[in-house]
Amino acid sequence: MLFLIILILSFASGFFLPWWVVAIAAFSAAFFIGKTPGQAFWSGFLAVFIVWMVLALFKSIPNDHILATRVAQLFQLPGWGYLLLITGIIGGLVSGFAALSGLLLKRAFEK
Amino acid sequence: MKFIKAFLSIAFTLILIWALQRKFGPVPPLGNFLSPADGFWQNAESKNILPTTHLMLPELTGRVTIKYDENRIPHIFAENEHDLYYAQGYVTATERLWQMDIQTRQAAGRLAEVVGPMALETDRYHRRMGMVYGAEKTLKAMMQEPAVRQMILAYTDGINAYIHRLHPRQYPIEFKMLDYAPEEWKPINCAFLLKLMSETLAGGSNEFAMTNILRRFGAKTTNDLFPDYPMHEDPIIPVGTKWDFKPLPIPHPSASFLGQMNDSVKRAIKEEGIGSNNWAVSGSKTANGYPILANDPHLDLTFPSIWYQIQLSAPSVNVYGVSLPGAPCVILGFNNNISWGITNVDADVLDWYQVKFKDNKKDEYWYNNQWNKTNRRVEVINIRGQEPLYDTVIYTHHGPVVYEDKTKKAAGSHDFVPVGDALRWIAHDESDELMTMYILNRGKNYADYRKALTYFNAPASNFVFASKDNDIAITPNGKYPLKYKDQGKYILDGTDPADDWHGWIPFDQNPTVKNPPRGFVSSANQSSTDPTYPYYINWSFAPYERGKRINDRLTAMQKATVDSMRILQTDTYSIRAQDILPTMLKYVDASKLNQDQLAALNMIKTWDKDFTVNSTGATILGTWWAQLYKMIWSDDFADKSLQNNYPSVDRTEQLLLKEPNSKWFDDIRTPAKETCADIVNQSFKAAVDDLSKKYGKPGKGWRWGLVKKMEIRHLTGQEAFSSGNFESGGTGSTVNALTGGHGPSWRMVVQMGPTVQGYGILPGGESGNPGSFFYDDMLKTWQKGELKELLFLQSTDEMSDRIKTTLTIGSK
Secondary structure, rough: HHHHHHHHHHHHOOOOOOOOOHHHHHHHHHHHHHOOHHHHHHHHHHHHHHHHHHHHHHHHHOOHHHHHHHHHHHHHOOHHHHHHHHHHHHHHHHHHHHHHHHHHHHHOOOO | OOHHHHHHHHHHHHHHHHHHHHHHEEEEEEHHHHHOOHHHHHHOOOOOOOEEEEEEEEOOOOEEEEEOOOOOOEEOOOHHHHHHHHHHHHHHHHHHHHHHHHHHHHHHOOOOOHHHHHHHHHHHHHHHHHHHHHHHHHHHHHHHOOHHHHHHHHHHHHHHHHHHHHHHHHHHHHHHHHHOOOOOOOOOHHHHHHHHHHHHHOOOHHHHHHHHHHHHHHHHHHHHHOOOOOOOOOOOOOOOOOOOOOOOOOOOOOHHHHHHOOOOOOOOOOOOOOEEEEEEHHHHHEEOOOOOOEEEEEEEEOOOOOOOEEEEEEOOOEEEEOOOOOOOOOOEEOOEEEEEEEEEEOOOEEEEEEOOOOOOOOOOEEEEEEEOOOEEEEEEEEEOOOOOEEEEEEEEOOOOEEEOHHHHHHOOOOOOOOOOEEEEEEHHOOOOOOOHHHHHHOOOHHHHHHHHHOOOOOOEEEEEEEOOOOOOOEEEEOOOEOOOOOOOOOOOEOOOOHHHOOOOOOHOOOEEEEEOOOEEEEOOOOOOOOOOOOOOOOOOOOOOOOHHHHHHHHHHOOOEEEHHHHHOOOOOOHHHHHHHHHHHHHHHHHHOOHHHHHHHHHHHHHOOEEEOOOOOOOHHHHHHHHHHHHHHHHOOOOOOHHHOOOHHHHHHHHHHHHHHOOHHOOOOOOOOOOOOHHHHHHHHHHHHHHHHHHHHOOOOOOOOHHHEEEOOEOOOOOOOOOOOOOOOOOOOOOOOOOOEEEEEOOEEEEOOOOOEEEEEEEOOOOOOOOOOOOOOHHHHHOOOOOOOEEEEOOOOOOOOOOEEEEEEEEEO
């Protein structure tokens, strides 16, 4: 459930709000419905990991990945796939830690 | 405990987000750069382009239709001139905004503002040499001419209309990489661009080195080694052309004065290959009876391309060609009646004056037998991550004192700039080059061409011309200072009015020729005229080889077609090899060569003197000649103050061909007395040994295309956005002057006639976005030496299946 909510929120905000909004989404979702730290982190991580890669592919596939290939070379990566993965991981980490923070804050207020 | 855990987790998350929004060294802020919402992914352009789109821009007064062809070249149709230049600004910005921004910053000395202290010296130099001072004056002149003023304001508004619509996620990728935002375009930026062209083409000098050479070797030797007219020449204005004017009296030379300079310096090497070709052939020599014009300006090749192709059409004008991103109009191109092209003259329009200050305060300087007040100009240089630098520049009536003492001249700055000297440079003067372009864009005939040229000051350019009326012409044109002969070959005396520029060569006395009997006109940066021209333009020009080859070919040509011109533009036959190789070979003593050297000797003996991609002879001659040239001069010119400013290639050839007993062949560092034969043999062996070491035994590995480096680099220098090294024929002294990163930045051939037909190709593409399909889509065609037929539409209704997208813009 938490995974789905973060997924939907980050997908919806994806193209028109600044990228760090995913952190707020993950944080508040986990604050309200998060269960355990592990569940919160991985739900947050996976949701944005997937959303960022899908959104990036939306742009990159009609481009035949020409830009992604060039930028991968810029970062000295062997191919655009690596760049896509790093994109997902960075988004995932931000969201995962934000979700974890949301949950831990909720725990702190719970008796 | 729970609170601490929560606090730590929140803190870590915030730090992570903060770190991902921050630029570390050259690494862009990773969160911003990689996120699909804001980052580079947004710059990936889709291959699916809508066939028609509409846009609303309230500042337009009428309706604009822009048709994009298969290379995304815009064909703009507007109902009036305001809208035309407005749309040109808008469209250029959509493809080239970052290029426009960074080039303006470079010219204006504002790079450090975005890239930090590493660009500070570049900025200081541009400020101190008076780029801003010159641009401000030029802007003033441009704004006084109503047509140009209206054009620049509309163009500026068009660019800004685009910038205002941009969301940060749509910024060109370079802004995201360097982490800064585009700023409003200002009319002065158009002036900065023109100054940058002047700097590229007429901003270097070797007066400092020449002065040191004069002091070291004396006048007789210096005049012998650095003559005012070369042995080999084929001037732009054909020999024998009559000067039908009464020249002004030539000023008298001043009591000569040598600057007192002895700083240690390196040389600002004048690269061979920065130059250009253009020519026009009269109808009497063409297949269809109308003139053909060709132009290929050689510059530092870059991504994005220097030029932006465009068609501009309004009721008063319909013109096609290439524009400079950041300036309105077509700069090189054609319309239904005329076509024109440009190469660099390399006039002596930059001089240094030794200043005598009264004291260390430098408030006064000695001139015309009295103390005169200096002016001061404070340049504020903003530096990213640091406090701004306030740099004060002293001005005399000549211009800025670029470095008034050694403390002002930082390590790594330009070595050709002498310390304690004021700079007099044509680019400091008011000028209105855009008026030239405005008139040419609408030009109907020869008279319009002549009128247009009167507005052009700098960088002085060889304007070639051809018209439907069967006129051809060429004019090495610009605002030339009136000087005594060789005034400015050496550093001048800033105290003596006799060394000032003495006014100007009247425009109508600039060298020019119309419809010469030989049936063609041409230029390739060689001497503008033979020595009978009464005025001094410069004492040295580019070597004559490209010009000679072009003239040889055009002389032989009958029933010329567009393809004859294309073949000539990509010609790689070496006149230099033709001139010197037989003599060089004559001296080689085969009995003293080892096996590799013999093999190489056979290769070069059977070589056809053509610098083709697969030629090994080209590699041997190129390396051999470089060795020979160095061996002759490096001993005599070892002193650092001479800045490796060796005598010209032409003078060295003269030594080889006509003065084999000259003392200059002797290597003064060895006890033996070397002769011409010794040096030729030594240099041959050294060249072959060097090649064997680098490329193996003489053979296929020595192919010219493999040995010569050629790459088109992105302006950031990032390999990922560059072309990568590719094989190509040609060299600096062949017509197809591909060498290092230089070469034909635009090739154009225009067949005049009842219906004009243009052909052209850019070494890149229309788009500046590495994420666009149009970033380098023309590169392959350019590499193959082919041209594309240019789509020149006569009206917005004209149909063509090459049109892929139509954009309409209205105020509603």
